[in-house]
Amino acid sequence: MKHQLLNSLSKTAVSISFLLFFLHPLSGGATTPLPHIVSFQRGFTQLFGGDSNLLRSDDDNTVHLHLNQYTGAGFRSSDLYNHGVFSARIKLPSEYTAGIVVAFYTSNGDVFEKTHDELDFEFLGNIKGKPWRFQTNLYGNGSTSRGREERYTLWFDPSKAYHRYTIFWTSSKIIFYIDEVPIREILKSDEMGSDFPSKPMALYATIWDASTWATNGGKYKVNYKYAPFVTEMTDLVLHGCVSDPIQELLTDNCARMDNQLETLRYNNITPKQHIAMKRFREKYMYYSYCYDTLRYQIPPPECVIDSTLRQRFKENGRLKFERRHHRRSKKGSQVLSSQVYEIQEQD
Numbered sequence: 168m169k170h171q172l173l174n175s176l177s178k179t180a181v182s183i184s185f186l187l188f189f190l191h192p193l194s195g196g197a198t199t200p201l202p203h204i205v206s207f208q209r210g211f212t213q214l215f216g217g218d219s220n221l222l223r224s225d226d227d228n229t230v231h232l233h234l235n236q237y238t239g240a241g242f243r244s245s246d247l248y249n250h251g252v253f254s255a256r257i258k259l260p261s262e263y264t265a266g267i268v269v270a271f272y273t274s275n276g277d278v279f280e281k282t283h284d285e286l287d288f289e290f291l292g293n294i295k296g297k298p299w300r301f302q303t304n305l306y307g308n309g310s311t312s313r314g315r316e317e318r319y320t321l322w323f324d325p326s327k328a329y330h331r332y333t334i335f336w337t338s339s340k341i342i343f344y345i346d347e348v349p350i351r352e353i354l355k356s357d358e359m360g361s362d363f364p365s366k367p368m369a370l371y372a373t374i375w376d377a378s379t380w381a382t383n384g385g386k387y388k389v390n391y392k393y394a395p396f397v398t399e400m401t402d403l404v405l406h407g408c409v410s411d412p413i414q415e416l417l418t419d420n421c422a423r424m425d426n427q428l429e430t431l432r433y434n435n436i437t438p439k440q441h442i443a444m445k446r447f448r449e450k451y452m453y454y455s456y457c458y459d460t461l462r463y464q465i466p467p468p469e470c471v472i473d474s475t476l477r478q479r480f481k482e483n484g485r486l487k488f489e490r491r492h493h494r495r496s497k498k499g500s501q502v503l504s505s506q507v508y509e510i511q512e513q514d
């Protein structure tokens with residue numbers, strides 16, 4: 168019975184996203200319902216925050232994380248995974264969210280202090296009326312001196328509805344997805360060496376006060392008049408090779424799962440998704456380390472330099488100011504661009 172209900176719900180979801188595919192130019196079109204949804208009890212443990220900072224729904228598939236004047240909150244997966252799909256539908260806090268960071272990421276920093284690996288989605292709060300911004304990043308084997316940040320705005324308001332954020336990580340590639348849109352793909356190359364994450368990682372989700380840097384370089388701080396700040400996460404997906412981080416270094420028990428991951432739809436970006444990714448990156452990315460030649464005279468080896476994008480970025484990896492004059496044709500994009508302009512100026 169319950170199964171049937173879920174089934175018909177997921178069919179509804181499929182037809183809705185099918186519809187959205189036609190409505191939204193960024194929609195990628197692939198629509199397989201997600202398996203491997205893990206309840207909080209089965210897959211996760213609280214990391215910090217009080218009892219009232221982490222609230223779970225009755226069915227245990229939804230978690231609310233609260234930031235108030237006393238503390239933020241966070242949880243992590245109980246296991247570490249060597250390669251996998253890490254995903255959740257997330258709704259971010261609304262209204263005044265300056266200084267707040269919501270992070271959804273994989274890491275093994277608890278186990279490997281000096282040689283940790285990490286893959287990040289980090290949402291950087293904003294002041295009302297400004298588009299939400301976020302960044303993705305990766306570290307491998309303690310490469311903390313080589314940040315690989317990209318920063319973007321979003322094509323929707325992430326506080327209004329749930330959207331699915333996915334980190335897909337195999338032995339040969341990493342893809343960050345928002346809903347069905349791949350927004351960033353990193354292919355492992357030999358030159359990248361151990362900067363490509365290779366050791367088992369856990370999934371983390373946190374909300375915390377980052378007043379000192381998150382919003383316009385710390386200019387706008389968390390205002391607790393608007394507390395609590397709540398981020399909602401639901402239908403968490405953990406799918407990968409559960410492995411002991413120390414043992415894993417000695418044996419490779421994950422070959423079968425690695426093969427299986429490569430059969431998932433996440434592994435293959437369709438032509439339509441490629442177009443959506445290109446569009447997203449041309450329209451919404453406002454910083455990329457690959458174009459920041461002040462920081463990296465030679466772009467790190469995984470960078471694929473896109474000639475259209477290169478023209479849009481200055482030598483510091485940020486958008487050229489002229490961009491806001493270039494898009495007069497569409498109402499709205501003008502507004503977005505000038506906001507981006509303002510952010511990069513103050514950031």
Ligand SMILES: *[C@@H]1O[C@H](CO)[C@@H](O)[C@H](O)[C@H]1NC(C)=O
Nearest residue numbers: 281282308309360361362365
């Ligand atoms: C990771 O870094 C450590 C310490 O710098 C080094 O000993 C080790 O060989 C590195 N691992 C790989 C896979 O390169």
